[in-house]
Amino acid sequence: MSDNAVDGDEVAHIADLARIDLDDEEVERFTEQFGEILSAFEALDEVPETDREADLTNVMRPDEVRECLSQEEALQNAPDSEAGQFKGPKVS
Amino acid sequence: MGDYNAYIATDTIDGADDGPLAGETVAVKDNISTKGVQTTCGSAMLEGYVPPYDATVVERLKEAGATIPGKTNMDEFGMGTTTETSAYGPVENPAAEGRVPGGSSGGSAAVVAAGDADYALGSDTGGSVRCPAAFCGVVGIKPTYGLVSRYGLVAYANSLEQIGPIAPTVEDAAELLEVIAGPDERDGTTRDARDHGADYEFADAADGDVDGLSIGVPTELLDGADERVVETFWDAIDDLESQGASYHEVDLPSVEHAVEAYYVIAMSEASSNLARFDGVRYGKSGGEGNWNESFAGSREDGFGEEVKRRVLLGTYALSAGYHDKYYKKAQDARAWVKQDFDEALSEADVLASPTMPVPPMERGESLDDPLTMYLADANTTPVNLANLPAISVPAGETDDGLPVGLQFVGPAFGEKTIIRAGSALA
Numbered sequence: 001m002s003d004n005a006v007d008g009d010e011v012a013h014i015a016d017l018a019r020i021d022l023d024d025e026e027v028e029r030f031t032e033q034f035g036e037i038l039s040a041f042e043a044l045d046e047v048p049e050t051d052r053e054a055d056l057t058n059v060m061r062p063d064e065v066r067e068c069l070s071q072e073e074a075l076q077n078a079p080d081s082e083a084g085q086f087k088g089p090k091v092s
Numbered sequence: 093m094g095d096y097n098a099y100i101a102t103d104t105i106d107g108a109d110d111g112p113l114a115g116e117t118v119a120v121k122d123n124i125s126t127k128g129v130q131t132t133c134g135s136a137m138l139e140g141y142v143p144p145y146d147a148t149v150v151e152r153l154k155e156a157g158a159t160i161p162g163k164t165n166m167d168e169f170g171m172g173t174t175t176e177t178s179a180y181g182p183v184e185n186p187a188a189e190g191r192v193p194g195g196s197s198g199g200s201a202a203v204v205a206a207g208d209a210d211y212a213l214g215s216d217t218g219g220s221v222r223c224p225a226a227f228c229g230v231v232g233i234k235p236t237y238g239l240v241s242r243y244g245l246v247a248y249a250n251s252l253e254q255i256g257p258i259a260p261t262v263e264d265a266a267e268l269l270e271v272i273a274g275p276d277e278r279d280g281t282t283r284d285a286r287d288h289g290a291d292y293e294f295a296d297a298a299d300g301d302v303d304g305l306s307i308g309v310p311t312e313l314l315d316g317a318d319e320r321v322v323e324t325f326w327d328a329i330d331d332l333e334s335q336g337a338s339y340h341e342v343d344l345p346s347v348e349h350a351v352e353a354y355y356v357i358a359m360s361e362a363s364s365n366l367a368r369f370d371g372v373r374y375g376k377s378g379g380e381g382n383w384n385e386s387f388a389g390s391r392e393d394g395f396g397e398e399v400k401r402r403v404l405l406g407t408y409a410l411s412a413g414y415h416d417k418y419y420k421k422a423q424d425a426r427a428w429v430k431q432d433f434d435e436a437l438s439e440a441d442v443l444a445s446p447t448m449p450v451p452p453m454e455r456g457e458s459l460d461d462p463l464t465m466y467l468a469d470a471n472t473t474p475v476n477l478a479n480l481p482a483i484s485v486p487a488g489e490t491d492d493g494l495p496v497g498l499q500f501v502g503p504a505f506g507e508k509t510i511i512r513a514g515s516a517l518a
Contacts, residue, residue, distance in 0.1 A: 006408075011404070014404050014407050014408050014411070015404060016388075017407050017411065018363060018391075018403050018404055018407040019367075019370075019384060019387045019388045019391060020388055020391045020392055020395065020400055020403065020404065021388040021389055021391070021392035022392065022400070023392075026397075026400070030400075030401065030404065033401065033462055033463070034404075034405065034408070036463050037355075037405065037462065037463050037466070038405075038408075040352060040463055040466075040467075041352050041355070041356060041409075041418055043348075043349055043352050044349060044352050044353060044356070044417075044418065044421040044422060044425060045417075045421065046349065047346075047349050047353070047421050047424050047425045047428060048424070048428065049424055050424045050425075050427040050428040050431065051427065052423065052424075052427040059280030059281070061277065061280075069144055069145070073144035074144070076142065076144060077140075077141050077142065077144075077373070077374035078372065078373055078374060079371060079372070079374075079375075079376070079377035080372075080377065086372050086373055087372075088370075088372040088383060088386075089372075089378070089380075089381060089382055089383050089385070089386035089387075090382055090383070091382065091383050
């Protein structure tokens with residue numbers, strides 16, 4: 001395992017950024033595994049800089065009104081809704 | 093119906109009265125949206141989620157007259173190599189009991205191997221159609237990126253994944269590919285094979301004629317593979333030689349780094365794609381608290397361990413200070429892999445390797461060791477990085493009776509070439 005492997009605080013910070021609560025046991029397990037996995041990813045340092053295809057283009061279509069989901073269909077999988085809208089938790 | 097835990101749901105969806113697949117059953121992986129029928133992606137997060145629309149491939153199956161007998165079990169959100177990470181329990185391999193069926197489309201391959209469906213659809217992000225096909229002794233095709241619409245496929249890593257057919261024979265897999273392939277205005281990444289010097293008559297190519305076929309064998313993909321697998325692989329190459337094909341060894345130095353590049357890119361895309369699961373529009377509600385607390389609670393309860401692992405590693409790889417070290421380097425590796433494959437395929441019709449470097453693992457064997465599981469994808473992931481088509485066909489069995497798959501890789505839109513090559517074996 002490499003010396004610069006992540007520590008528990010770093011894993012907890014990343015989990016916070018990714019908005020996933022982790023329990024202490026998960027933090028401990030992931031800290032150990034991430035050290036090993038990130039060390040394996042270090043092999044990418046040996047990859048030479050390579051020219052990439054430059055032919056990426058945006059694919060657009062005309063912005064026309066067409067058939068879409070009804071409001072009822074769009075809401076049918078929401079855990080909570082009110083007055084035809086998604087209902088989320090309060091914003092702080 | 094065998095008890096392999098291969099189906100998550102067995103709601104039947106009827107297709108049109110006639111069509112090329114009339115009277116046939118096509119099981120569909122549970123990350124492909126089916127209107128009115130629960131689609132969970134193997135996750136507790138989406139338990140009870142009922143899509144209000146069909147994926148394009150499902151529409152095409154119905155138009156072709158197919159009956160969908162159910163939704164197949166899978167690694168959660170497509171993340172896994174063994175179909176043991178599903179929230180609905182692991183799948184057993186009907187072709188090698190006590191072993192895993194491969195992943196992540198393990199349920200799809202298992203129902204075909206067990207004869208519980210005539211065909212199945214899977215999705216392949218880093219080998220998820222080819223790996224279970226190889227482990228279950230059936231045929232799987234990962235199409236050229238853009239050949240098949242991804243509209244309605246619950247996204248994991250958009251730049252890598254394609255929906256692909258699984259079937260008992262190459263000809264059957266080719267027939268199913270004919271039904272689902274073709275451009276779709278709802279997926280801007282689809283491309284018309286006819287604009288690339290090809291056509292859609294895939295089943296006609298399954299004529300078993302490999303006379304004069306030139307096969308390149310990348311030695312890097314045999315190094316380190318299980319001896320039993322390598323032996324079965326060479327027996328199959330001998331068989332092809334006796335049918336008029338020839339082989340030569342090729343060098344693909346870039347593939348040594350492909351699996352790491354694959355995981356960095358796939359995890360990065362996953363961390364972004366899975367951000368939509370917040371328990372508000374769909375997904376498990378996170379309960380009380382402010383938005384961040386509720387969101388984080390929903391994801392802690394709804395996601396399994398492998399999904400959390402990949403979302404966190406992807407978030408890390410994209411975070412400030414690490415982007416250049418991991419993500420940018422992975423994109424360089426991806427470009428290098430593409431160049432390497434183009435070069436090798438300029439001197440061979442197809443490239444051949446074992447699909448998986450190992451025979452099917454025993455159940456439970458790899459779960460505690462994620463890195464070992466990731467490295468098992470070394471032979472399949474380069475193909476997704478290069479956006480090329482590949483097929484896995486049964487090459488035979490090891491002496492102890494375990495299925496071994498052989499993978500043919502072709503040039504972009506070279507589906508007919510790999511189908512022809514594969515049909516000489518299965």
